[in-house]
Amino acid sequence: MDKPLAGIRILDLTHVWAGPLGTRILGDLGAEVLKLEAATARGPRDIPVVQGGQYPGGDPGTEHWNRQGFFNKLNRNKRGICIDLKAAAGKRLFLALVAESDVVIENFSATAMNRLGLGYEAMREANPQIIYVAMPGFGTSGPYSDFVAFGPSVEPMSGLTALMGYNDKELRNTAMALPDAIAGVTAAAAVVTALAQRKASGEGQYVDLPLHEAAISLLGEKYIETQLTGKPPAVTGNQNRSFAPQGVYPCAGDNQWLAIACPDEATWSNFALFSGIDKAGFANMAARLRHQDQLDDAIAEFTVNRDKHELMVQLQQAGVPAGAVMTTPEFMADPQVTERDYFVELGGDHIETLPYPGSPVRFDGERATEWRRAPRLGEHNDEVLRQLLNLSDDEIQKLKDDGVIANAPPTVEQAGQR
Amino acid sequence: MRVLEFGDNKAAGYCGRLFQLFGAEVIRVDLPRGRAAETSDSDEDTQVDPLLADIGRSVDIFLHTGKQRVSIDYQTDEGTALLARLAGESDIVVSDVSPAQLDRLNWSTFPGALRVSITPFGLTGPYRGWQGFGPIILAMGGYTYLMGDADNAPLTLPTHYVEYQAGQFAYTAALSSHAFESECHDIEVSMLETILSLSQFTTVMWTHQNRIRSRHGNRFEGVYPVSLYECRDGFVYINVVPTFWRNLVDMLGRPELLEDERFASNRSREENQGALDEIINAEFAKYTMAECLELGQRKYRFPIGAAMTLDQVLADEHLKARHYWRKIEVPGVGPIKAPGSAFRQVPLTLQPTQKYQGPDHG
Numbered sequence: 001m002d003k004p005l006a007g008i009r010i011l012d013l014t015h016v017w018a019g020p021l022g023t024r025i026l027g028d029l030g031a032e033v034l035k036l037e038a039a040t041a042r043g044p045r046d047i048p049v050v051q052g053g054q055y056p057g058g059d060p061g062t063e064h065w066n067r068q069g070f071f072n073k074l075n076r077n078k079r080g081i082c083i084d085l086k087a088a089a090g091k092r093l094f095l096a097l098v099a100e101s102d103v104v105i106e107n108f109s110a111t112a113m114n115r116l117g118l119g120y121e122a123m124r125e126a127n128p129q130i131i132y133v134a135m136p137g138f139g140t141s142g143p144y145s146d147f148v149a150f151g152p153s154v155e156p157m158s159g160l161t162a163l164m165g166y167n168d169k170e171l172r173n174t175a176m177a178l179p180d181a182i183a184g185v186t187a188a189a190a191v192v193t194a195l196a197q198r199k200a201s202g203e204g205q206y207v208d209l210p211l212h213e214a215a216i217s218l219l220g221e222k223y224i225e226t227q228l229t230g231k232p233p234a235v236t237g238n239q240n241r242s243f244a245p246q247g248v249y250p251c252a253g254d255n256q257w258l259a260i261a262c263p264d265e266a267t268w269s270n271f272a273l274f275s276g277i278d279k280a281g282f283a284n285m286a287a288r289l290r291h292q293d294q295l296d297d298a299i300a301e302f303t304v305n306r307d308k309h310e311l312m313v314q315l316q317q318a319g320v321p322a323g324a325v326m327t328t329p330e331f332m333a334d335p336q337v338t339e340r341d342y343f344v345e346l347g348g349d350h351i352e353t354l355p356y357p358g359s360p361v362r363f364d365g366e367r368a369t370e371w372r373r374a375p376r377l378g379e380h381n382d383e384v385l386r387q388l389l390n391l392s393d394d395e396i397q398k399l400k401d402d403g404v405i406a407n408a409p410p411t412v413e414q415a416g417q418r
Numbered sequence: 419m420r421v422l423e424f425g426d427n428k429a430a431g432y433c434g435r436l437f438q439l440f441g442a443e444v445i446r447v448d449l450p451r452g453r454a455a456e457t458s459d460s461d462e463d464t465q466v467d468p469l470l471a472d473i474g475r476s477v478d479i480f481l482h483t484g485k486q487r488v489s490i491d492y493q494t495d496e497g498t499a500l501l502a503r504l505a506g507e508s509d510i511v512v513s514d515v516s517p518a519q520l521d522r523l524n525w526s527t528f529p530g531a532l533r534v535s536i537t538p539f540g541l542t543g544p545y546r547g548w549q550g551f552g553p554i555i556l557a558m559g560g561y562t563y564l565m566g567d568a569d570n571a572p573l574t575l576p577t578h579y580v581e582y583q584a585g586q587f588a589y590t591a592a593l594s595s596h597a598f599e600s601e602c603h604d605i606e607v608s609m610l611e612t613i614l615s616l617s618q619f620t621t622v623m624w625t626h627q628n629r630i631r632s633r634h635g636n637r638f639e640g641v642y643p644v645s646l647y648e649c650r651d652g653f654v655y656i657n658v659v660p661t662f663w664r665n666l667v668d669m670l671g672r673p674e675l676l677e678d679e680r681f682a683s684n685r686s687r688e689e690n691q692g693a694l695d696e697i698i699n700a701e702f703a704k705y706t707m708a709e710c711l712e713l714g715q716r717k718y719r720f721p722i723g724a725a726m727t728l729d730q731v732l733a734d735e736h737l738k739a740r741h742y743w744r745k746i747e748v749p750g751v752g753p754i755k756a757p758g759s760a761f762r763q764v765p766l767t768l769q770p771t772q773k774y775q776g777p778d779h780g
Contacts, residue, residue, distance in 0.1 A: 002602035004594035017618065025587070029594055054619060056626045069622030120764070133761070140764060144736040147715045152638060153657040153723035161646065161655065161725040163576050166566070171725060172573055173636045173646055173655055174565055181616040182579075183760075185586045190761035192590050193440055196597035209761040213742055216731065217760040218582050223728055224746075225476035227754045229469060232728040238553070238574050242473050246553060248562060248571050257572055259557035267549070286467065316548045323554035325562045325572055328624035328631070331614065334558070336545040342611055354625045360584070360611035361591045362540075363602040 002363040003030025008195060011036060011094075011101040012078065017151065017177060018211060019107035019135055020074035021184025026191055027077035028359040028369040034097065034384060035078040035375060038085065039406040042071065042377055046411045056352040065409050066376040067351050073374075076346060076356065080375025081384050082406045085116050089404045093389070094118060095126040100388045102198075103191055107135035107183075110145045120206045129204040131194040135187060139210035151177030151211060158215035159232075163222060168235045183214040239296070244288035245271075248325060249300045251308035257325035258308045260299065260315065270319035275302045346373040378407030419596065422447065422504050422530065423485070424492065425514035427551055428578050429536040429609065431481035432585030433512050433592070439759045440593070444485040445508070447492065447501060448777050477578075480756060483746050483774045498523060505530040510592050512536070514581075517546050526604065533604050534592045536584050540608035550609060555580045559613030560620050567635045584612040642688040646725065647698050652707040653725040654714070656698075660684050662720035669718040670701045744769035749776075 008031040012023040027033040042065035054069035061067050084090040095118070098104060104123055106113060113119045113134070123130050134140055137149020155161060155178055165171035190209050198204055226232045233241065240246040246261040262268040268288070272279045277298050282288045288295055303311060308324040315322035324330070331337055332355065347353030351373070359367050385391040399405045423434035424447040438444045491497040505511045511530035513520065517537055525533065535541060538550025553574040556562045566573035588607045595602050620631045631639065638644035643666070646653050658666045667675045675681050675697070680690040687694055702710055707724040714722030726734070732755055737743065743755035758769040
């Protein structure tokens, strides 16, 4: 099994979605990822944070901070270390780890690392070849660099919200923090780019990767179209402005839908033949584009009493691009997903074995990763400090006694005293 | 490094774009006009309508500026032989044609040190031969179900999100394999699996709590107020997780809300969202988008974003100060702004101007 990033060590200070997603991808490619967290990173010990209900069985258990589904999904194949970067000894540990690493990546606010005294200059002093990737919402410079940025509030600033909705009066956000998902994948690309450049030049670099610009980059052609045509693209719901039909059509049952798209004459002919929709009035693409609403009505009439799964299979077999709008249990049980063993079961003593999304990449037919569950908070403190920094048992014990390293969160009261 | 790219499903094009930005020599092979059956952009009908022509050309400019372009009909034996010769001279060969077309090319023995395929469903499995791109994959991968209103049709994304994200995965896997001289010869990226790997908490909500995530318009399930609100000249999105509740109340100028039991906790705010929306709407209606952004971000310090139109983003001072746009010279149009690289070395500098040459100039 090929692991292209074997031998690369990444010091991962990221949190929430975008950053951990990026380092998960790098871990999937074989990089050694050291997840460095503060003791408070997963919430205080005595207040389980129930957001979206993500503990197995809804049960936070006795160590809720290690049982969070969202965290466990994003942090497989990483080793966990928990260091207080506000303490002088913690800063020394961090810089010692930088000296042993290839990449440092974080998604704090634009000024956080410098405020800790651990900015790029400090890192470069510890390791002149270090690659440092910063992922603040709006970048490390510019008028918005100090904006408070979460994925959902960055999304409208990218222009996506103004493009999306039922019409231009009923705009819709994706409501799923899409810039995080974009920036996460982009972060993996950024790290690999910098590593490849360092291999050629011998030099590290400081990389700025804002969620904002990552999201704009994925809308690329829309910005060009705006300039070529002199106006932003219209909001067209589920219709496509280049071809018809395209839509999400009702099927039998409550809230059941099927996406159908015919981007060319061949797929349209296949669909018309299968559905029996009268082709008169929809003879060519120009006519179908002119009469999209009528065409959509005719298609909805055809789909509304049919089962979405059966119709998807029938249409695909007839040469028509179609996909059932699936919920999680539906796509997890889908034959394509199960046959390719896409989901991966991970668990440990503290968390039940459950399926998590795998990797979409195969190397010579196999996934490159080893699939190790996400680390408990500070689980690999001793191992990492001993192996990488040659610390003795006594030195590690002193760090524990001084609260510089930890393997459990503080209580609310203790956190307040810090 | 030389990268050869072919296929019209836009994922290989985005992957090639990243290689081009990286500095590789990228050769794109297009099918001769009229032979590209997989997308609409080359459909004859779309060429006669100026708007549709501009839509198609925008994609071409965005993805392929800076690449060498050659036109080869690789659906014929002669064209296949020519494509194979080019592949043999390349370090990386990236394709997003269908598995059936890959079979015709004898993909597993096709020349090229490293072959990268991006296909809708992967090279194995019962859907191997199915057709898929953006709206189909988003539906099957769980995204569509979550977007839009509960009492209306779910929405798809009006972008090439699926294709470009798959292209990013392909770039990352291929560049790392090439740079670190791995033994691998074949990289396979599935577009459906790409989307399945990018669920937010949709999957864990089901696997951990047996709950199916549903759609709520602009509202973010579980936290409130997180939604889109109208102001004088457009909309703003606020993301007021509990940490920022007091900040929003300060901006609303309604300190009594902190004592109002309807809004005492995140849960109660969610239960009384109608009443809360009325208060927020009334206040925000006094301001423009720019004023809301300025007040919310600079004075009251909470996550708020303006739903900027694309021309507003193009004129935005922040992006200008960061030299984000790269200039592309388009014959007959003049210079335009195109998105630059999403990741750049600090200090940021002007991105190089490029010339769009269109297809067939290799």
